[in-house]
Structure formats: structure tokens, C-alpha cells
Amino acid sequence: MTDARLSELEQESPLAVRLAELASLAVRVDAGLLRRLRRDLLPEADVAVELELWFSTLVEARSENGFQMAPDVVALLRRRLASEPGRPPVSRVRAVLAEAHAQVSPAIRLEEKVNGLAVELGTAARPLIADALRPALRALTAGGPEAAQTARWVFHAVPRLHPLVLATPIARTLVLAASLLLRTRPRSIGGALEPTQSIAELGWALPPLDLLGEPESLGVELVPGGLQFCAPDGASGRIQLPPTEPRVVEIEWALEVIVETTRGWDRRRVLSEAAAGVLVALAGDPDEVTITTLSGDRYQLSRQTRGADTAATSATRYVPPSPRLLAACLQIEPLGMPTPLGVAVAVGPALLLTPTAVLREFPVVGVHDSATQLAWRPWSARESDEGHEDELARLVPIHGEIFDVALQASEWASEDDGLEGSVAGFVEDRPRWFHVVVQPRDERWSVRRGVLWHPPQLSARELRAAFVGSPFVVDDRLAGVVLSLTPPSPPAEYATIEVTSPGYLRSVRVRAGLSASSSGLDRESVDEVEGDQAARQRKLELVARLIALLAGIRNARTRRAQTASLGQRKMLLIARLVRVLNGVAEERGFQDRQVAVLKEISDRLSAFDGSTQARDA
Amino acid sequence: MCERRRGPISLGDTLRVEAALRPRDAATREAVEALLGAERSAPPAKLVPSAGPWKQNEPKAAPAPGAAPSAGRAKTAPADSGESVPAAAPPRLAGSAVASRHLGRTSFAPPAWLMTADSFSPLAGGNVSLPPPPIFDRLRSRAILGAALATFTAGSEVDLERATAALAAGRRLQRIPYRPVPTLGRGAQVLVDRARALDPLRLDLVQLLADLELLFGPGRLEVLSFAHCPSASDARRRGVWAESGGRRAWRAPARGMPVLVVSDFAASPAVDDDEDVATPGEWLQFARQVRADFCHPVALTPYPPSRWQPALARLLSFVHWSERTTARQVMRAVREARMRAAAGGYR
Numbered sequence: 001m002t003d004a005r006l007s008e009l010e011q012e013s014p015l016a017v018r019l020a021e022l023a024s025l026a027v028r029v030d031a032g033l034l035r036r037l038r039r040d041l042l043p044e045a046d047v048a049v050e051l052e053l054w055f056s057t058l059v060e061a062r063s064e065n066g067f068q069m070a071p072d073v074v075a076l077l078r079r080r081l082a083s084e085p086g087r088p089p090v091s092r093v094r095a096v097l098a099e100a101h102a103q104v105s106p107a108i109r110l111e112e113k114v115n116g117l118a119v120e121l122g123t124a125a126r127p128l129i130a131d132a133l134r135p136a137l138r139a140l141t142a143g144g145p146e147a148a149q150t151a152r153w154v155f156h157a158v159p160r161l162h163p164l165v166l167a168t169p170i171a172r173t174l175v176l177a178a179s180l181l182l183r184t185r186p187r188s189i190g191g192a193l194e195p196t197q198s199i200a201e202l203g204w205a206l207p208p209l210d211l212l213g214e215p216e217s218l219g220v221e222l223v224p225g226g227l228q229f230c231a232p233d234g235a236s237g238r239i240q241l242p243p244t245e246p247r248v249v250e251i252e253w254a255l256e257v258i259v260e261t262t263r264g265w266d267r268r269r270v271l272s273e274a275a276a277g278v279l280v281a282l283a284g285d286p287d288e289v290t291i292t293t294l295s296g297d298r299y300q301l302s303r304q305t306r307g308a309d310t311a312a313t314s315a316t317r318y319v320p321p322s323p324r325l326l327a328a329c330l331q332i333e334p335l336g337m338p339t340p341l342g343v344a345v346a347v348g349p350a351l352l353l354t355p356t357a358v359l360r361e362f363p364v365v366g367v368h369d370s371a372t373q374l375a376w377r378p379w380s381a382r383e384s385d386e387g388h389e390d391e392l393a394r395l396v397p398i399h400g401e402i403f404d405v406a407l408q409a410s411e412w413a414s415e416d417d418g419l420e421g422s423v424a425g426f427v428e429d430r431p432r433w434f435h436v437v438v439q440p441r442d443e444r445w446s447v448r449r450g451v452l453w454h455p456p457q458l459s460a461r462e463l464r465a466a467f468v469g470s471p472f473v474v475d476d477r478l479a480g481v482v483l484s485l486t487p488p489s490p491p492a493e494y495a496t497i498e499v500t501s502p503g504y505l506r507s508v509r510v511r512a513g514l515s516a517s518s519s520g521l522d523r524e525s526v527d528e529v530e531g532d533q534a535a536r537q538r539k540l541e542l543v544a545r546l547i548a549l550l551a552g553i554r555n556a557r558t559r560r561a562q563t564a565s566l567g568q569r570k571m572l573l574i575a576r577l578v579r580v581l582n583g584v585a586e587e588r589g590f591q592d593r594q595v596a597v598l599k600e601i602s603d604r605l606s607a608f609d610g611s612t613q614a615r616d617a
Numbered sequence: 618m619c620e621r622r623r624g625p626i627s628l629g630d631t632l633r634v635e636a637a638l639r640p641r642d643a644a645t646r647e648a649v650e651a652l653l654g655a656e657r658s659a660p661p662a663k664l665v666p667s668a669g670p671w672k673q674n675e676p677k678a679a680p681a682p683g684a685a686p687s688a689g690r691a692k693t694a695p696a697d698s699g700e701s702v703p704a705a706a707p708p709r710l711a712g713s714a715v716a717s718r719h720l721g722r723t724s725f726a727p728p729a730w731l732m733t734a735d736s737f738s739p740l741a742g743g744n745v746s747l748p749p750p751p752i753f754d755r756l757r758s759r760a761i762l763g764a765a766l767a768t769f770t771a772g773s774e775v776d777l778e779r780a781t782a783a784l785a786a787g788r789r790l791q792r793i794p795y796r797p798v799p800t801l802g803r804g805a806q807v808l809v810d811r812a813r814a815l816d817p818l819r820l821d822l823v824q825l826l827a828d829l830e831l832l833f834g835p836g837r838l839e840v841l842s843f844a845h846c847p848s849a850s851d852a853r854r855r856g857v858w859a860e861s862g863g864r865r866a867w868r869a870p871a872r873g874m875p876v877l878v879v880s881d882f883a884a885s886p887a888v889d890d891d892e893d894v895a896t897p898g899e900w901l902q903f904a905r906q907v908r909a910d911f912c913h914p915v916a917l918t919p920y921p922p923s924r925w926q927p928a929l930a931r932l933l934s935f936v937h938w939s940e941r942t943t944a945r946q947v948m949r950a951v952r953e954a955r956m957r958a959a960a961g962g963y964r
Contacts, residue, residue: 031817032746039750039940046939047752047818047919054817055886064816065745100746107739134730135737141727149739203725221712228710237717279707290720298720303713418711439708449708496707 003076005057015045016052017077020069021084022093023053024077025116026101027108027160030066033100040096041088071159078119078162090120107153110136111160118162130170137170140177141205147181154178169197177205180212180244195270195491199250199292202271209242209295216241218274220291222303224318224420224437225453226281226494227251227289229274236304239274242295247274249293253286281453281493285317320433321422321473327405329424329431329470331368332358332395340368343426343469344395345481346403351512352395354469355483359393369429373398379511391446391483391500392508409509410477412502416441418450421474423482423497426466427456436472438480438499446504447483452495460487463495472499480505751824752919752938758828760944765915765936765951766832766875767799804837805829806870806912808857810880812844812893818919818938822879825917829877839870846895847878848903854893867903869910876907878933879917884924897926904932908958915951931957 010017022037023029034050042049054062058077060070069077081087094116101109114132117125139150154174158166165171172193219235221228232238241247251272254265272280274293282289287303328346332354333339342358344365352374359365363376374395397403412419418440422433438450450472455463464485472480480499488495500508753761776794783790807829809822829838841847841857847867849855856864870876883895907914916933918925925935934954936947 032749035749105742134734138734139737200725204727223710223712237715296723300718
């Protein structure tokens with residue numbers, strides 16, 4: 001990462017940039033500091049380098065006595081100081097800084113000390129930073145003029161503090177307490193809250209919160225996998241919060257643990273921001289939680305419908321689907337590039353679905369760690385979606401492979417409600433199930449948003465390649481396909497996903513030619529949506545798929561190493577053919593064609609049998 | 618480009634299927650061939666209006682921040698580690714009905730370390746660093762400044778070489794030649810640039826003047842300030858001033874007196890909020906004026922020789938204000954400059 005100003009100065013005077021790196025730990029740079037840094041740590045530089053830095057574009061504010069560099073540049077310079085080769089140890093820089101600033105105010109020295117510790121030691125500096133900040137927090141809580149001075153210093157220092165400093169609980173307490181004392185919004189609370197921090201660590205240092213004004217009401221719901229705050233209107237649970245910025249609560253619950261047949265309860269606690277929409281993961285899906293606010297108010301929330309047969313919510317414990325179904329999920333990649341694009345799900349013996357966005361520019365893709373190649377078969381004119389761009393594309397194996405496991409589609413219990421289920425995600429090239437909750441119907445017809453709890457710790461690109469295209473499975477049946485994923489922003493323990501809606505998946509099933517019996521559609525609805533012409537087209541497709549399956553038998557010979565035995569493989573194929581034939585037999589007015597096709601199949605099977613026996617002999 | 622491989626379905630297979638199915642029209646036949654994966658490539662899907670109730674009309678959704686990676690991105694994106702992703706608001710999930718009950722209010726106890734933490738007075742102390750260590754340390758400063766500002770006068774020893782040479786040439790000795798010795802007795806005029814370009818060296822200037830005061834003793838030093846150039850063409854920038862006194866035009870000191878000018882000599886990077894910048898031409902004019910008044914101009918500048926104006930360097934005895942400068946270097950530079958002046962080379 002670089003900066004235009006940095007690059008410009010680097011070209012004109014590389015030593016001036018080196019000097020800027022050394023000075024980046026200082027709150028304010030003046031002649032005395034610059035001279036010491038240059039002479040002690042950059043002896044190859046001349047006096048002119050001091051002037052070049054002083055009048056460079058890195059400087060944001062300049063007076064006759066000193067200057068301050070732009071905060072964004074300072075962050076880059078600190079990174080370079082800590083990581084680039086040939087730089088002096090940060091500890092030496094800190095020592096020179098402390099010597100030069102021996103007589104400056106304690107606030108400036110404290111700021112430079114904690115920033116220096118963060119740059120030098122990284123996360124290992126957290127205890128030292130906490131120790132260093134304690135006197136400031138003590139002064140802030142002691143009241144009097146020094147408390148106000150400390151609060152003002154904290155308020156102005158926040159943009160200059162290293163992110164690691166801001167991430168410490170004591171720094172958060174300082175920032176929050178200072179802003180409440182000054183009656184201002186904190187300039188930054190220091191990134192995300194530390195979930196493991198106790199609310200007591202924050203709350204003890206705050207001034208009386210009743211003086212801030214009337215408490216505000218916030219709704220709260222227990223949702224599958226966690227807890228969600230929402231607008232108070234219509235929420236079944238409500239709490240009152242002091243109007244701090246941000247609103248912070250501690251959520252506490254008991255997690256059932258079983259150790260060697262002994263059942264026990266483990267108290268869990270998490271600190272969270274409380275605002276409408278915020279979602280918090282609660283391990284064990286508890287029925288009862290306690291919420292403590294910054295004012296010390298404690299609320300108990302108890303689930304009322306656990307175990308009840310209400311269709312409105314999913315109030316049963318999460319159980320992942322059968323691992324057997326994971327075989328229907330394939331991670332796909334561009335041919336010749338071992339970088340997975342996403343996931344395809346088998347919905348028929350030789351038919352897969354994946355989001356169109358995954359394929360985009362690849363008409364043919366490969367299956368990760370496999371020789372199987374899949375071709376994108378675009379929806380034809382007759383299958384068009386009234387000019388809409390399709391969310392899902394269908395894939396067929398190029399060489400006639402068939403898939404042992406295909407997911408059967410299902411309807412949602414109620415299309416207006418949310419649904420709890422699982423999606424398959426690939427971690428280290430192996431799929432496993434992850435808990436997912438999908439929201440009730442919203443304004444978009446074809447897409448539903450949802451939450452993927454506890455995603456694996458992967459980069460954004462890897463997460464998308466692991467989940468986009470994955471099946472959303474409820475009760476071992478396909479309820480949707482993941483279309484997109486937004487990675488979690490720490491400390492949130494969930495990723496946001498989009499899955500296809502039941503209505504859209506139904507449309508795809510019909511157009512993709514999945515059998516009515518397997519899809520759960522009744523005969524009348526199929527005829528109604530397809531019409532006579534479409535029904536005839538669908539019958540043709542069924543037969544064509546049979547022939548493709550037969551071709552798979554021929555290819556099975558070349559895949560002998562991948563199967564347990566050729567005989568087993570053949571039996572599997574025949575079993576699958578019989579299942580598909582049963583589907584064909586249900587089609588009306590199709591008897592004559594069916595006979596011809598069966599004859600064709602029979603001939604091919606005989607030929608296959610003969611050639612296999614001959615070779616085995 | 619992948620190798621084109623023969624599909625699993627041959628033309629014969631296709632014909633057998635079509636014979637079995639007897640498609641009535643070309644569209645059906647094409648569909649059969651496409652489904653079989655036959656050699657004839659499927660035409661691109663035409664998005665024509667049809668009567669299918671597949672998908673309802675709905676507003677085009679804004680691209681989701683976490684949309685699947687496009688092929689282009691997959692090709693060019695590096696193996697990302699910290700790809701920044703805008704946080705997405707979580708969806709509103711359906712929750713179970715809950716009962717909420719206020720349990721009361723608790724108070725938070727202060728931590729145990731509070732009593733042992735040190736006191737903290739944020740504003741005690743100043744806000745500037747210790748003064749900078751001087752560029753010329755005390756000993757070197759005396760030697761360097763002495764070498765730069767010394768003039769020569771007749772000493773007490775007879776210059777035997779000059780006397781012998783004159784007598785050998787048949788000339789009469791009208792005056793006994795004495796060996797010249799360096800002296801600071803003439804004093805010096807010091808012109809200090811107070812423009813912003815020397816702000817970083819403000820404390821060094823104080824130190825320098827103190828060193829000169831020590832070197833010359835009281836009454837032999839005339840310290841004047843100027844901004845940019847003492848004889849600037851622009852009246853607004855022209856002139857010098859003493860510590861107590863108004864601005865006035867610069868006048869050369871007594872004949873033979875050294876004039877020390879401390880400035881950046883227009884070599885400083887542009888200071889964007891400073892409109893008054895001296896030009897090299899103004900400095901050349903000033904140097905000629907000093908020479909014309911038979912004074913010895915010496916320039917002290919923090920910038921290295923590579924940034925000195927060549928024309929100016931021929932007129933002034935430049936001294937680099939740097940820790941690396943030695944008295945020997947300065948003596949050589951001053952001697953060369955005086956030799957150039959004696960030879961009239963400065964013009």
C-alpha cells in the first residue's frame with residue numbers, strides 16, 4: 001500500500017521519507033526531535049533532509065515551531081517503520097522520542113508511548129497499553145479540572161491513536177467516558193467492540209447516565225442461532241437503554257455442556273452494540289438470556305414458543321442434514337485454473353445448478369480436484385424468463401458423468417415465513433454443513449436474504465468460492481441456492497447471504513426439466529404452467545436425458561479407477577435409469593415413444609454387457 | 618484454450634434418438650440435439666417474451682456487496698487476504714415470541730487497580746522538544762566560523778621570501794613586507810534570513826549567533842535580519858533590520874569586512890503559503906554589490922553543494938551548514954574564492 005504524496009517525496013528525497021517514518025510515532029514533530037532522530041537513527045542524512053521533510057506534502061499542518069503529518073500518511077509510515085527492512089528497531093525510535101520529549105506534557109508522552117508500543121509489539125502490547133492508560137482513566141473518573149482536561153485530550157487524540165490502542169477495552173472505556181463527560185459523540189469507539197469485555201469494565205468509569213436524558217426503548221427477539229435487536233414496535237421483547245453513543249449491552253446466557261455423561265451449564269457472556277438490526281450469535285440457541293445495559297439495568301428474556309407447533313418460526317434445535325447429501329455439492333473452477341469460482345449442486349443425475357454470476361464468462365468449468373467438466377447450458381428461447389436475467393444457470397457434465405447423489409427439491413412450509421436450514425461450505429476442499437437462517441418474504445421476489453452462522457475463517461474471495469452456489473437444505477431437501485455472500489465484519493459471527501426464493505426455485509425446477517414427482521409439484525400445476533407445448537418439450541428432454549445416461553455407461557470404462565468396480569457402476573446406472581423411466585412412464589400420451597426408447601436402452605445395455613464380458617474374459 | 622474433445626453422443630446416437638422420437642419441427646429437433654450434447658452448438662439463448670409465469674417482474678436489485686466473483690475478478694484478483702468488504706446490514710429474521718422482565722439495577726464496582734494507578738496531569742509540562750543539538754559543535758563552530766570570516770593583515774614576522782624576491786629582481790624595498798596573518802579584528806556583518814524557509818533552523822540560528830558573539834567579542838559584530846534577499850528588487854521584500862530598529866536599505870560595511878549571509882539562497886522547496894521568494898538573479902545582484910564594495914561575502918547554507926547556484930557559487934564563499942563540514946574545507950573554499958576575486962574572476 002502506498003500514497004501519492006509518499007511516492008512523490010520518495011522520488012525527490014528517499015531519506016526524507018525515512019526520516020518521516022522515524023517521526024511517525026510523534027504527536028507533533030519539531031526541530032529538536034527531527035535533529036535527534038536524524039543524527040541518532042539516520043546518520044547518512046544531512047540537515048537539508050530535515051528541511052525537505054518540513055516543507056513536504058506529507059505535512060498537514062505547519063507552524064514556525066513544528067508540524068503534524070496527515071493521519072492517513074502516518075499510518076502508512078508506521079507500517080513501513082515496523083515492517084520494511086533496514087529500519088532501526090522501533091524500540092530505539094521510541095527511546096529517542098522519549099528523550100526528545102522528556103519535558104513535554106504527560107498527555108503527549110502517553111499518546112506517543114501507547115502508539116509506539118502498538119507499532120513495536122503489535123497485539124502483544126495490549127497489557128502494556130492497558131497499564132499505560134490507567135492513570136489517564138483514573139484522572140478521568142476522579143472529577144475536577146484534570147478530568148475535563150483528560151477528556152479533551154482523549155477526544156482530540158482518538159484520530160491519532162493506533163487501531164490496536166483503540167481496540168483495547170481500557171481505551172474504549174476512556175473514549176466513551178470522555179465523550180459522555182464532554183456531552184459529545186465519540187469520534188470513534190475504536191472499531192468493533194471486544195465481545196469478551198465485561199460491561200462492568202465500561203460502566204464503572206462512566207458519569208451518571210440518568211443525566212443524559214430519557215432512556216430509549218429497543219425491541220429484542222430471540223431468533224434461531226442468536227438474538228436480534230429491532231425497532232420496539234411489534235417486538236415481543238423490549239429493553240430500555242441510556243442514550244449513550246454507541247448503545248452497549250452485555251448479553252449473558254447459560255450453555256448446556258455435557259462432560260463424560262455429566263450435564264452442566266456454562267455461563268456465557270458477550271458485549272454487543274444494541275441497535276435495531278444488530279444480530280448476535282448465541283451458542284446453544286438459549287431459551288433465556290439476561291441483558292445488562294450501561295446504566296446497570298438488567299432484563300431477562302425468555303422464549304415462549306420453544307417446542308410449540310407454530311409454523312411461524314423455527315423454534316427447534318438446529319440439526320445438520322445427512323452428510324451423505326454433501327456428495328451433491330461440487331466446487332467448480334475455470335478450466336486449468338485451480339482457483340474455485342463457487343459451488344454447483346446436483347439436482348439430477350446429470351444436471352447441476354449454480355448462480356449465473358459464478359459462471360459469467362466460463363461456458364465450461366471443471367470440478368475442483370476432479371477430471372469432470374461441466375458445460376453451461378443456457379436457457380433456450382422457450383425456457384426464457386420473460387426477459388429477466390436468470391439468477392441460476394444449469395450445468396451438464398460434458399463427458400456424460402452421472403452423479404450418485406442429487407438433491408430433491410422441496411417447497412417451503414410457508415413462503416411468507418423465514419426458514420432455518422443448512423448450506424454446504426467447502427473448507428480445505430471438503431464440504432460440510434453450516435447453520436443458516438433465512439428471513440421472511442421481503443420486497444424482492446426471487447431472492448431472500450439470510451444469515452450464515454459461524455462461517456469459517458477464510459478471506460472474502462475464499463468464502464464466496466466456498467459458499468456461493470451451495471444448496472440451502474431443509475429436512476434433507478433442496479430449498480434454495482446461495483446466490484451471494486457478504487463476509488462477516490468482526491466481531492459479528494455471521495455472514496450475510498442471499499438465497500433463491502421458493503417461487504424462483506420452482507420456476508427453475510420446471511424449466512430445468514426436473515420431474516414433477518421429485519420436485520413435489522402436482523400434475524395439474526405442471527400442466528397449468530407449461531401448457532401443451534411445454535409438456536411435450538419436457539417429455540423430449542426426459543428421453544434425451546436417458547440417452548445421455550446411456551452414454552455415461554460407455555464412459556464408465558475409462559473411469560474404472562475411480563469406481564469400486566465396473567459391475568457396481570453399471571448397476572448404479574441401471575438403477576438410476578429405472579428411476580428416470582418411472583418418471584417417463586407417468587407422462588401422459590407417451591407410450592409409443594417410451595417403447596421405442598426402452599428398446600434403445602435395452603439394445604445399448606446388451607451391447608455394453610457384451611463388450612464388458614469380452615474384455616473381462 | 619482447451620482441446621476440443623469428441624462428445625459422448627455420436628451423430629449416430631442423435632439420429633437414433635430422433636428416429637425414435639420423431640420430432641415434428643426444427644425447434645424440437647434442436648432441443649433434442651442440445652440436450653444430447655451433440656456436435657451442433659446450441660444457439661445463444663434469445664430472451665424473447667413468452668407466456669411462462671416463471672418469474673415476476675421486480676425492481677432490479679442493487680448489486681450485493683458480496684455478489685459472486687465474476688470471472689474477470691477471479692482472473693486478476695490476487696490471492697486476497699484482507700479484501701475490504703462493506704458490511705451488509707443483517708436481514709430481519711423471524712424470532713420467537715419472548716417475554717422480557719426488568720430484574721432491577723446493578724452498580725458496577727471500580728477495578729482494583731484504581732487505587733494504585735499513578736496520578737495524571739495531562740497539561741503539566743510544555744509542548745516542545747528539547748532544543749536541537751547544534752549543527753556545529755562548540756569546538757568545530759569556532760574553527761569553521763573563524764576560518765570563514767577571518768581577514769588577513771600584516772603580522773609581526775618579516776616575509777623573507779617576498780623581500781628576497783624583490784631584491785633579487787633589482788627592486789627597492791619601499792616597505793618591509795610582513796607575513797600576513799588571519800584576524801577577526803575587522804569584525805563582521807551577519808545577515809540572517811528570517812523567511813519561513815529557515816523555520817526548521819530557527820533555534821540553530823540562535824545558537825549560531827551566540828557562537829559568533831563569543832568568537833568576535835562584543836562590538837565587532839553587526840547582526841541584521843532580512844527576509845528572502847537583502848537587496849530584493851521588490852520594495853516589499855527589500856531591506857534589512859536590526860534587532861531594535863526599523864527596516865532600512867542594506868549598506869555594505871567598511872571596506873574589507875566579511876559579510877556572512879545565512880540563507881537558503883532560493884534553494885528551499887517552495888513553501889506553498891509563502892508568496893515572497895527571492896530569485897537567483899536577485900542574489901547574484903546582491904553578491905556583485907558586496908564584491909563591488911570590497912567586502913568578502915561568505916554564504917552559510919544548510920543545502921549541499923549540489924543545490925548551490927553555480928553563478929552564485931563563483932561570487933560567494935559558500936559554506937555548507939552541516940555536521941560534515943570541516944574547518945580545512947572552509948579555509949580552502951575561502952582561499953579559492955579570494956583568489957578568484959583577486960583575479961577578477963567573480964565578474
